[in-house]
Amino acid sequence: xxxxxxxxxxxxxxxxxxxxxxxxxESQDPTPPMVGPDARVDMAYVVNxxxxxxxxxxxxxxYYLDEExxxxxxxxxxxxIDDYGALLGRLPRTPNAWELLKAIQFQNPQINSFYDxxxx
Amino acid sequence: xxEVFKLLTLNNxxxxxxxxxxxxxxxxxxxLFGIRKKFLFRSSVDDHLSKISEISSDxxxxxxxxxxxxxxxxELFALADVELRAMQRGADGDLATDIxxxxxxxxxxxxxxYFWVKKSxxxxxxxxxxxxxxxxxxxxxxxxLVIGK
Numbered sequence: 001x002x003x004x005x006x007x008x009x010x011x012x013x014x015x016x017x018x019x020x021x022x023x024x025x026e027s028q029d030p031t032p033p034m035v036g037p038d039a040r041v042d043m044a045y046v047v048n049x050x051x052x053x054x055x056x057x058x059x060x061x062x063y064y065l066d067e068e069x070x071x072x073x074x075x076x077x078x079x080x081i082d083d084y085g086a087l088l089g090r091l092p093r094t095p096n097a098w099e100l101l102k103a104i105q106f107q108n109p110q111i112n113s114f115y116d117x118x119x120x
Numbered sequence: 121x122x123e124v125f126k127l128l129t130l131n132n133x134x135x136x137x138x139x140x141x142x143x144x145x146x147x148x149x150x151x152l153f154g155i156r157k158k159f160l161f162r163s164s165v166d167d168h169l170s171k172i173s174e175i176s177s178d179x180x181x182x183x184x185x186x187x188x189x190x191x192x193x194x195e196l197f198a199l200a201d202v203e204l205r206a207m208q209r210g211a212d213g214d215l216a217t218d219i220x221x222x223x224x225x226x227x228x229x230x231x232x233x234y235f236w237v238k239k240s241x242x243x244x245x246x247x248x249x250x251x252x253x254x255x256x257x258x259x260x261x262x263x264x265l266v267i268g269k
Contacts, residue, residue: 004257008249008252008253008255008256009249009252009253012248012249012252019183019184092256092260093259094256094259095169095173095255095256095259096176096177096180096255096256098173098177099176099177099180099181099252102177102180102181103184106184
């Protein structure tokens, strides 16, 4: 799909747009197959930019060491979806996807205005 | 041809073998240094990845308000340069190219010699994207090491 370089650039651009409030993410409840007996997601974030729907979420999943033993691992998913939430394509994993999640969470007015509200 | 064989006495043969031996020794030493560099880099990929990702994440947060955090961002760029320099010794391929590019951009941004380079949010974000690319390359490099490439 996209190269590592392109993915890192796309995500950094999304971070910039988020930090400047040029795009606004909507939070959604996670739906299968994001969640299930082997996977857990707290919240998914969706935005429509340039006619494309982009979904971001932090997933905890069971990583099986053998048939019975497993450990919980986590990953950040950035993917393109259609208007009905069906997966169109997923971006390769890059560490800056975590920064995107931070930027999205900080965009929440309840969080970013806390400092000002606390010290005004 | 016969003349050549007449000249190749046991003494001459010994001299040539000694020269060849010296060349092989030099070649082995060079290879050894290369392997040592690669081994040291491979053993510290995890450490490099976590450090560069942490710096990149900190810069990303500070870029939320560039004008208020300009000084801190510049300090983090300097830290990133130190980390990139350590990585550069053992890196190869695309990773080495991206590290070089990032270091060049950081140097231009932080050095006083390039006084005409404007320190704007855009140039800071360009460097930050360079760091993101390096950490992404490093992440995939680590994955390929795990599967034994």
